[in-house]
Amino acid sequence: MKNKLYSTLDAAVADISDGASILFGGFGGAGFPNNLIRALARRGARNLTAVSNNCGTGESELGILFKNSQVRHVIASFPGPGANHFQEQFAAGEVTVELCAQGVLCERLRAKGAGIRAFYTAVGAGTEIACGKEERSFDGKRMVLEHALGADFALIKAYKADRIGNLIYRKAARNFNPLMATAAETVIVEVDEVVEVGALDPESIITPFIFVDRIVQAPTLRGY
């Protein structure tokens, strides 16, 4: 089996090039792949399309990528009042944003991972986020067509991995990470600890190894 274990964060993101699309796990300060994000900032790839629930807090989480003007377009549910670098770039017209209802964002990622091209949902019907989207009525209710959402890369954070990429998470740091692990061409995970194959209880595995391409060990880096 191909060795998925990378010895450095920089090596794990070395082929992320200008124009790449990237999914970023994390929510509410928990479960962000902050070490990988820092490595991506060092790598300096630009014109990125980022998919994430929010857009950073100061320089932490995705904030550093906006500060460095590395992101051109973002798909998010709640960019956030603390995302000052994003908001400055947005006000200057240097980054565009597609707002997506949070549960719909989850389901678009899940659909991509599950091989479902598009789906209808009542979420957004009659609101401005449905503008320009195909609409149909089911059982007398207005429904909006939403498309699957994937990317070239996913940068995610888990608690432990075994050497082939089975993952477990810690508490509410799970959030978007297992979904994003299914929806990108190349899935890169940072974990607190790498264990031997067989050391994780198969009943407890949240992300099965088939979804994971690269593993880097790095101690959890808190955003703040």
Add this chain to the structure above:
Amino acid sequence: MKSRLTREQIAQRAAQELRDGACVNLGFGIPNLCSSYVPAGRTVYFHSENGILGMGPRAKPGEEDYDLVDAMKVPATLVPGAAFFNQAESHMMTRGGHLDVSVLGAFQVSERGDLASWKLPGAKGSGGIGGAMDIAVGARRLIVCMEHNAKDGAPKIVRECAYPLTALECVKTIITDLAVIDVTPQGLALREVAPGWTAEEVQSHTGATLHGAAHARAMEFAARP
């Protein structure tokens, strides 16, 4: 000027609507205060959109775990029986109609129960939706907690929402600093008025017709747990 209920009292009145064993999502602002006022003898399981069912009070100083936070990044705790899950499963619970009650804040609610809660017209910045649209669309019972009037006195309960909508025809009950109002197929029904207020006075602060004024009672507050 007559006194209105405080934000805490609005939350306290809303918490009385929560039944024993209910699974409940609380939005930002006044709704978030409801968790402190669950009537004695009832167990309510709070859902947090980031993947927790059975969230307890805020963590005590020195006991914070930043992998266990609520949807506002505040370190939280768990109650016995709590579960973690991913964000898609979390919104299966909201959108899929599995939660018993959701409580959200609002800028405006229409007489048909349309909700406007995520964006003010002309607001600066990108705005943000978060989980509110999924929660509103899927709620089995959606309670809105808000001030009855905006800071400039404008009614927040209106015939048609002028602000960007969160979802259509989703609100079932509105609890404000002046009244408890149910959204029914026949229109808005005034169930209760704040202590010291009359139905006529509440109507004069409301931008849509309130029905059943003759049957409106004074709000009552259960003893705090």
